[in-house]
Amino acid sequence: MTPRIAPVSEPFTPEVAAILARLPAAWTPPFRLFTVLAREPDLLQRFLRGAVGYRPDSRLSLRQREVLLHRVTANCGCRYEWGMRVHFFQQAAGLTAAQVRASVQGGADDPAWEPADHVLLRLADALHDDCDIGDDLWRDLQAVFADEAILELLLLAGYYRTVAYIANGLRLPPEGGLCHPWPDAREAAT
Structure with a gap:
């Protein structure tokens, strides 16, 4: 490509x-x-x-950031950036192979996810589907995150949606051996 x-x-x-x-x-x-x-x-x-994801003073853990961004890039069908995130951050973020597959194939309530991940997945899905956060989800976010961390989550989601627009629109090919392969439907069934 x-x-x-x-x-x-x-x-x-x-x-x-x-x-x-x-x-x-x-x-x-x-x-x-x-x-x-x-x-x-x-x-x-x-x-x-604009790259807010690599702040040394981030209010988010590496895992929280990557759960959100794996889902954001998967929701956008951005194989380029999703594959890069898996390659560079899966292990450090403590994401299992089942969670990586679920970021593309599963829902926010997929049993592969840890309970603490669900609110991040719901946020990624809501922003992707509606470009908004419903009141129930907002309350759930505030129960877990300070307002400043929620702002960071919103900036991250928006920034990586922009990355997806660029990578998808330009049809960027994978970066050699650096992009993790996109799971297909057969993998989800196993």
């Missing part, structure tokens, strides 16, 4: 090289998402500034 807009390649302009040099070492060589956006360095810079 070839992206609809070709990525820039080395040698990068000094401006693009400086932006890409600030990425985590594990993200090199730079992913196609970044090298396509690097065609317009200002867009790449603005895009990277």
Whole structure:
């Protein structure tokens, strides 16, 4: 699969090289998402500034962030970003193979999920389906999260929906061996 807009390649302009040099070492060589956006360095810079998911002072645990983002990217059918998240964060977030499958194939009440995960999955589903949070879900979120953490969850969900728009719209191919394969319906039945 070839992206609809070709990525820039080395040698990068000094401006693009400086932006890409600030990425985590594990993200090199730079992913196609970044090298396509690097065609317009200002867009790449603005895009990277919006990445709230990697704040050292986050009010969310790594697991909470990844349960939400696995579901957000799965709901958007974004195989590119979902597969990257599984590759880079499944183990550190403590997600089982059944939970990874359920992020694509299951509901918020799938038995693979831990009880604490349900509110995050419901949030991802509500935002995807309605772009809103009903009063019952809001009360459930407030029972678990401080208001500031809820704001972070909303920003994360929105940011990664944007990532899905970009990756899906550009038809970005998987990043070599870095993208976990999308579960198919046969896997869900086993």
